[in-house]
Amino acid sequence: MPLAFLTADRDLDDQAVEAAPLPHSGPDRWRRPYRPGPGRVGTAAVFLLLASFVLLSAVIIAAAGALPAAGICVAVAVVVIALSTRFLRVGVWVSAHGLRQVELLRTTTLPWNEVAAVRTVQRPVRWLGLPRTVQGQALVVDRKRGGSLRTLVTDRNGDFLARPEAFERAADVLEAWAAEHHHR
Known part of the structure; x- marks a missing residue:
């Protein structure tokens, strides 16, 4: 039995494609009309894992008493987290207002x-x-x-x-x- 909820590549049946949108997702909300690819999701996950290791090292460095170095590690982790979440948002978004092209550093x-x-x-x-x-x-x-x-x-x-x-x-x-x- 396939576990369709575990993958973004599951087949969409005709009923799911033609279903009415949820009440909270009106035409004025920006939405991406496709799922992010597995490469994009996997890359973001790897960078978030890297950020968790950097935060762990910040805790260890702070426990050792080097607070300025721990602050630098926290800042690096925040930048990596921000870039990886922005990387997930890269793509084309549409709404009743228009078409939005989101890139890593500009929209x-x-x-x-x-x-x-x-x-x-x-x-x-x-x-x-x-x-x-x-x-x-x-x-x-x-x-x-x-x-x-x-x-x-x-x-x-x-x-x-x-x-x-x-x-x-x-x-x-x-x-x-x-x-x-x-x-x-």
């Missing part, structure tokens, strides 16, 4: 009235965000006033690597959000 929000189109294109994409490029699919947003937003998601990034059906589902959901709010 770009584009209201729906400034979005001309959201579409999937075939082109060279970065593999896991590294400089190496491979042929793949990318979801791009065209602005009404010039240019495109940076590539939103690709089928080769940390959330969709080796999960093409998850990329297709996320692209369809993002395109549907754009189509729904484009006519308002």
Whole structure:
């Protein structure tokens, strides 16, 4: 018997996909229309584990009497915790207000009235965000006033690597959000 609640890759049945949203998750709330990939979750977990070891070392250093060094360890642990939780939030978020692209150190929000189109294109994409490029699919947003937003998601990034059906589902959901709010 599979334990579906233990994995983010479980198959979503038609009823779960078409179910009405919960009362607390209205259209004004920012939400990510896809699950973070296992690579993203695993990397964040490793960095949180590292932060716990740094905090443990801070306790040992403080017990030894070197409070300034313990304070530095606590500060390093806080930075690692903040970066790992921010790393989990990286991705595309949507609401009735617009489309938000969250990156590690910056966030770009584009209201729906400034979005001309959201579409999937075939082109060279970065593999896991590294400089190496491979042929793949990318979801791009065209602005009404010039240019495109940076590539939103690709089928080769940390959330969709080796999960093409998850990329297709996320692209369809993002395109549907754009189509729904484009006519308002």
